[in-house]
Amino acid sequence: MDERYNPRIIEEKWQKVWAENNFHKTEIDRTKPEYYVLEMFPYPSGNLHMGHVRNYSIGDVIARFHKMRGYSVLHPMGWDAFGMPAENAAIKHGIHPAEWTWKNIANMRDQQNRMGLSYDWEREVATCHPEYYRWTQWLFLLFYERGLAYKKKAAVNWCPDCATVLANEQVIEGKCWRCDSVVIKQDLEQWFFKITAYADRLLADLKELKGWPERVKIMQENWIGRSEGTEFSFTVKETGDQIPVYTTRIDTVFGVSYVVLAPEHPLVEKLTQGTAYEEPARAFVQKMQSLNELSRTSTETEKEGLPIGVRAVNPFNGEEIPILIANYVLMDYGTGAVMGVPAHDQRDFEFAAKYKLPVKPVVQPADADNSSVLTAAYEDKGKLVASGEFTGMDNEAAKAAMTKWLEAKGRGKLRVNYRLRDWLVSRQRYWGVPIPIIYCAHCGVVPVPAEQLPVLLPEKVSFAPGAKSPLATVDEFVNVTCPVCGAAARRETDTMDTFICSSWYYYRYTSPRSTTAPFEAQEADHWLPVDQYIGGIEHAILHLLYSRFFTKILKDAGLTKVNEPFRNLLTQGMVIKDGAKMSKSKGNVVSPEEIIAKYGADTARLFILFAAPPERDLEWSDQGVEGAYRFFNRLWRLVHYYAPHLNGSGKPVGDKLNKTDKELRRIHHTTVRKVTDDISGRFNFNTAISSIMELVNAIYGYKEKAATPNIPVVRAAIRDIVLLLAPFAPHITEELWAAAGGQGSVHRQLWPVADEAALKAEEVEIVVQINGKVRDKIVVPAGLGAPQMEEQVHQLDRIKELTEGKQIVKVITVPDKLVNIVVK
RNA sequence: GCCCGGGUGGUGGAAUGGCAGACACAAGGGACUUAAAAUCCCUCGGGGGCAACUCCGUGCCGGUUCGAGUCCGGCCCCGGGCACCA
Numbered sequence: 001m002d003e004r005y006n007p008r009i010i011e012e013k014w015q016k017v018w019a020e021n022n023f024h025k026t027e028i029d030r031t032k033p034e035y036y037v038l039e040m041f042p043y044p045s046g047n048l049h050m051g052h053v054r055n056y057s058i059g060d061v062i063a064r065f066h067k068m069r070g071y072s073v074l075h076p077m078g079w080d081a082f083g084m085p086a087e088n089a090a091i092k093h094g095i096h097p098a099e100w101t102w103k104n105i106a107n108m109r110d111q112q113n114r115m116g117l118s119y120d121w122e123r124e125v126a127t128c129h130p131e132y133y134r135w136t137q138w139l140f141l142l143f144y145e146r147g148l149a150y151k152k153k154a155a156v157n158w159c160p161d162c163a164t165v166l167a168n169e170q171v172i173e174g175k176c177w178r179c180d181s182v183v184i185k186q187d188l189e190q191w192f193f194k195i196t197a198y199a200d201r202l203l204a205d206l207k208e209l210k211g212w213p214e215r216v217k218i219m220q221e222n223w224i225g226r227s228e229g230t231e232f233s234f235t236v237k238e239t240g241d242q243i244p245v246y247t248t249r250i251d252t253v254f255g256v257s258y259v260v261l262a263p264e265h266p267l268v269e270k271l272t273q274g275t276a277y278e279e280p281a282r283a284f285v286q287k288m289q290s291l292n293e294l295s296r297t298s299t300e301t302e303k304e305g306l307p308i309g310v311r312a313v314n315p316f317n318g319e320e321i322p323i324l325i326a327n328y329v330l331m332d333y334g335t336g337a338v339m340g341v342p343a344h345d346q347r348d349f350e351f352a353a354k355y356k357l358p359v360k361p362v363v364q365p366a367d368a369d370n371s372s373v374l375t376a377a378y379e380d381k382g383k384l385v386a387s388g389e390f391t392g393m394d395n396e397a398a399k400a401a402m403t404k405w406l407e408a409k410g411r412g413k414l415r416v417n418y419r420l421r422d423w424l425v426s427r428q429r430y431w432g433v434p435i436p437i438i439y440c441a442h443c444g445v446v447p448v449p450a451e452q453l454p455v456l457l458p459e460k461v462s463f464a465p466g467a468k469s470p471l472a473t474v475d476e477f478v479n480v481t482c483p484v485c486g487a488a489a490r491r492e493t494d495t496m497d498t499f500i501c502s503s504w505y506y507y508r509y510t511s512p513r514s515t516t517a518p519f520e521a522q523e524a525d526h527w528l529p530v531d532q533y534i535g536g537i538e539h540a541i542l543h544l545l546y547s548r549f550f551t552k553i554l555k556d557a558g559l560t561k562v563n564e565p566f567r568n569l570l571t572q573g574m575v576i577k578d579g580a581k582m583s584k585s586k587g588n589v590v591s592p593e594e595i596i597a598k599y600g601a602d603t604a605r606l607f608i609l610f611a612a613p614p615e616r617d618l619e620w621s622d623q624g625v626e627g628a629y630r631f632f633n634r635l636w637r638l639v640h641y642y643a644p645h646l647n648g649s650g651k652p653v654g655d656k657l658n659k660t661d662k663e664l665r666r667i668h669h670t671t672v673r674k675v676t677d678d679i680s681g682r683f684n685f686n687t688a689i690s691s692i693m694e695l696v697n698a699i700y701g702y703k704e705k706a707a708t709p710n711i712p713v714v715r716a717a718i719r720d721i722v723l724l725l726a727p728f729a730p731h732i733t734e735e736l737w738a739a740a741g742g743q744g745s746v747h748r749q750l751w752p753v754a755d756e757a758a759l760k761a762e763e764v765e766i767v768v769q770i771n772g773k774v775r776d777k778i779v780v781p782a783g784l785g786a787p788q789m790e791e792q793v794h795q796l797d798r799i800k801e802l803t804e805g806k807q808i809v810k811v812i813t814v815p816d817k818l819v820n821i822v823v824k
Numbered sequence: 825g826c827c828c829g830g831g832u833g834g835u836g837g838a839a840u841g842g843c844a845g846a847c848a849c850a851a852g853g854g855a856c857u858u859a860a861a862a863u864c865c866c867u868c869g870g871g872g873g874c875a876a877c878u879c880c881g882u883g884c885c886g887g888u889u890c891g892a893g894u895c896c897g898g899c900c901c902c903g904g905g906c907a908c909c910a
Binding site for chain 1: 829849864908909
């Protein structure tokens with residue numbers, strides 16, 4: 001063993017050994033329990049950043065730990081390789097997206113290997129590979145067959161910068177999730193996935209996800225946004241048209257003083273046609289449509305409306321009320337029309353105040369006083385007033401009674417509504433999966449037959465973005481013969497949202513080279529669900545919701561038995577420097593390359609796991625890295641010092657141990673237990689590492705104290721340190737394992753188990769309190785009974801002194817911990 | 825506005841209701857060295873005291889308890905998510 005720790009040499013050496021032996025190949029041993037650990041696969045931007053380093057370090061510890069614990073572990077890696085940066089690079093630098101992407105993949109894979117990560121590269125997948133996207137297309141067709149992929153013309157979110165449409169989930173505060181541009185609405189014919197058909201199951205099955213952070217489940221719950229209410233119709237007096245409305249407050253229906261339609265509501269044009277309201281209404285609608293999503297839906301925006309000259313009849317009391325159009329009613333939620341109840345809905349209240357519409361209170365609070373004028377809507381519980389036959393009822397009871405009344409008359413019904421919208425999956429971009437659909441003048445929409453998949457991306461394309469997909473400019477791609485009738489037809493030229501690619505990759509890993517199916521059911525059902533999934537909180541809704549949706553469809557189609565794809569989810573915090581997220585614009589980026597070059601991968605990994613628990617944000621500290629490096633040097637020197645005595649299997653730890661030996665042995669086994677608990681239970685790698693440091697410190701202390709060291713005791717402690725550290729620092733521990741006389745690779749050893757007998761201390765220090773304040777300490781034999789403890793405590797001079805002349809009210813004893821004397 | 829997290833030394837962070845501050849970083853002092861680096865040892869929440877010791881201290885106010893960073897109620901601040909969702 002070298003005298004000095006040289007990470008550069010040993011890391012290169014072991015990485016070579018592992019690569020040459022295909023060391024991280026997935027072990028197929030069905031006698032062992034299986035464990036699937038997965039880190040969210042990256043977009044191949046070209047370089048790893050510290051967030052990746054954190055993500056992969058966490059995953060690698062979990063993977064290696066489970067291998068040492070006797071599991072057969074699946075730990076794969078791949079590439080979410082379609083997406084716009086590749087196209088932007090093409091536009092900017094004239095390099096083909098494919099070339100750019102594959103080069104980046106090669107570079108990042110190399111960086112991952114230099115981190116010493118235990119991936120089974122035989123299972124690598126890249127979503128831009130034709131053998132992968134072939135199956136993405138196959139799944140699209142499966143969705144299509146099952147009626148879950150459909151086309152519709154709709155006002156869609158358009159990002160002018162990306163020149164493409166976005167799903168609702170990808171619009172954050174009215175802005176594009178990728179580039180932050182303000183999103184506008186456009187009417188386009190687009191492909192959608194019917195995720196709303198699964199809203200109820202996506203919501204209900206959140207309960208199954210015991211291993212998910214509460215807040216992620218809450219975010220999904222809010223996103224799905226289930227509400228229970230009543231749907232019923234108003235009749236337009238002049239034309240007899242029905243206006244269905246949805247309300248969660250049917251109990252306030254006697255307080256309705258107007259009906260509002262969304263500007264885009266289909267009835268608007270019909271009702272105003274040929275009237276004096278036609279022009280103003282059209283102008284109003286146009287004005288609303290020109291506004292972007294952000295200003296249109298903000299609560300800050302002032303409510304604006306316009307009467308359209310017709311009246312609606314309230315089915316409950318026959319009252320005639322005005323119909324208006326207004327900006328605060330949205331076409332794509334509920335029915336696109338609402339009943340206006342200013343007395344009991346704050347939005348309606350504000351609107352009514354502005355347009356001088358009547359306010360009719362129909363729900364009265366228990367402590368009602370009729371004298372005061374309402375200054376805000378009353379939205380709480382109460383008793384119904386002025387509500388015909390329902391007057392006097394409790395408002396909650398009235399909801400049920402009124403809905404029943406409607407049902408009996410066939411004029412309305414109970415309805416569950418969701419905030420969730422269908423997933424818009426078309427993208428007008430080149431670097432994505434072509435949608436495998438053909439349009440034929442005779443046969444209509446024709447899916448590409450499965451045996452003709454993949455529909456390959458043409459290589460020679462002009463990438464300039466526009467309202468149409470770049471694929472539309474490639475004649476050889478567009479022009480095709482109809483698979484049904486053989487007539488000339490044209491291909492769909494949009495590509496798929498890349499979130500489709502990443503919604504099923506964890507299935508592909510289980511049989512990555514299958515040429516007969518997206519994945520083999522037997523393999524998938526063996527490995528899935530993923531036992532531990534690790535990634536950033538930013539995917540709490542998008543990726544995780546889509547993946548859950550995919551899994552449910554795959555289950556319904558009989559392709560898998562799995563109901564939920566990710567059993568346990570760990571959401572890691574961000575890596576921060578100088579109080580802000582690392583970013584180029586802030587100039588606070590620390591590159592993993594540099595750190596690894598300077599200190600080695602083991603140090604980078606140890607620091608990032610030591611500096612904070614994984615769920616919290618982590619403040620980067622150059623001195624902290626230095627500290628991790630110092631620890632390895634300190635450990636190296638310790639092993640080097642004892643190395644001449646550590647060879648061979650050695651004599652077992654005998655029974656002739658002195659006090660110092662026993663104390664070291666106790667710390668040693670306490671550490672084994674603590675590290676095991678910290679890794680397996682709560683992923684507190686920081687405290688696991690700190691207890692290993694304490695053990696190292698304890699051996700240094702032992703080295704000073706013990707005149708003649710008990711070599712078997714030291715050897716056992718050092719070997720276990722190396723084993724406990726192996727998942728964190730895979731390179732140095734290989735080296736130290738050999739130096740400590742270990743046979744074979746440290747990563748093929750079994751995880752150590754704490755010896756219960758060694759854990760027990762013979763003596764313990766207990767705290768003596770008076771009225772809860774520590775007044776003395778005393779060393780007693782471990783396990784001493786309460787009466788004996790008390791007796792010893794009362795003999796202490798200091799306690800005698802302090803309790804003198806006082807009345808002892810009671811004494812609390814906690815074995816091996818404390819005695820508390822309560823005095824008056 | 826609503827819904828989640830989180831507030832502990834100079835810093836990152838530890839603490840099944842039982843000694844607050846483990847471990848580490850920074851800082852200060854010392855040893856070794858011609859010197860420096862590296863390494864090793866000591867100090868390190870605040871106040872008072874020569875000292876033994878003592879008082880205060882986990883965002884704020886109150887409560888439960890022999891005992892509260894931890895449990896309960898109310899509030900303040902910070903971070904995140906959602907937001908005309910009828």
